[in-house]
Amino acid sequence: MKVLVTGATGFIGCQVVHRLREAGVELRLASRRPERLDAGSDAMPMPGFDAPAAAFLALTRDVTDIVHCAGLNNDRGNATEADFRAGNAQLSARLAHAAATQASGRLIHLSSIRAVIGARASATIGENTVPEPQDAYGRSKREAEIAVLDAYASHGRADAAILRLPPVYGIGMKGNLATLMRLADTALPIPTGALTANRSLLSSQSAARAVWHLLCHSQPLHPVYTASDVPPVSVAAIIGAFRRGFGRPTRLVPMPAGPMRAAAILLGKRPFWDSLTATQICDPSLLASEGWAPESGTLERLTEIARLRKPRLPV
DSSP: OEEEEESTTSHHHHHHHHHHHHTTOEEEEEESOGGGSOTTSOEEEOOOTTSOHHHHHHHHTTOSEEEEOOSOOTTOTTOOHHHHIIIIIIHHHHHHHHHHHHOOSOEEEEEEGGGTSOTTOOEEEOTTOOOOOOSHHHHHHHHHHHHHHHHHHHTTOOOEEEEEEOOEESTTOOHHHHHHHHHHSSSSOBOOTTOOOEEOOEEHHHHHHHHHHHHHOSSOOOSEEEOOOSSOEEHHHHHHHHHHHHTOOOOBOOOOHHHHHHHHHHTTOHHHHHHHSOOEEEOOHHHHHTTOOOOOOHHHHHHHHHHHSOOOOOO
């Protein structure tokens, strides 16, 4: 087995590389920043979506399997719809067509629950959730999912799978979880007692373990899988876990939701507030039924991440 990992220097890609190396797998690593990869690695620059077909054929030549982590994340605030389509949908389509013609094994495409649900909607999310992406990022991820599965189907193959991820936490995380961690790092009381909505999260290590499971388990692949820690945790509990890690008193004030919503609207933060108060629970039972074990110590892991950060002075 020789596995190509795209986005190998990214937040999740690094964990995938680490897990596969632990398993003794031969690797080819692709990144837009190949200079960050270990010297001596079989490393290649990641082609852009508009690169010649030969670049994608060269990338996928002499590998058996592909883990596609590369893409444009939703923390790029200045990205346009065209940027997301290029960096996610079109890039994935080009890679999948090259892989389907040359790679004998599996393609695991890392996607997001944003491909099926908006950040402000409440739902339980599984493999059969009807996709209703609500923003440019989500639409591009859904288009990428379709492109990957269609590329393999057009070659008569069923050995590609989509792995949908909820918000992923770990050292170096970004997005709303990083915002909540910054919010938690203060000695002042925080009026978050109303934030009782439950959210599914996933550790970056568990994401890597799910990838390895899908690469090597003996059963035929399903088209789509959903991964998450269990059980889901409330937003208030997430902030409390970070505060424990920082050595702060919990001090989560049980303020009613109404005034907090009004303040968010006045500050122009209504979308962020709505995302904090939406309940989004992922169902990983399909993966678990095939032998993958979800993480169960989410809050303890979040506490440890905060503990590992450099302490700040009280404010």
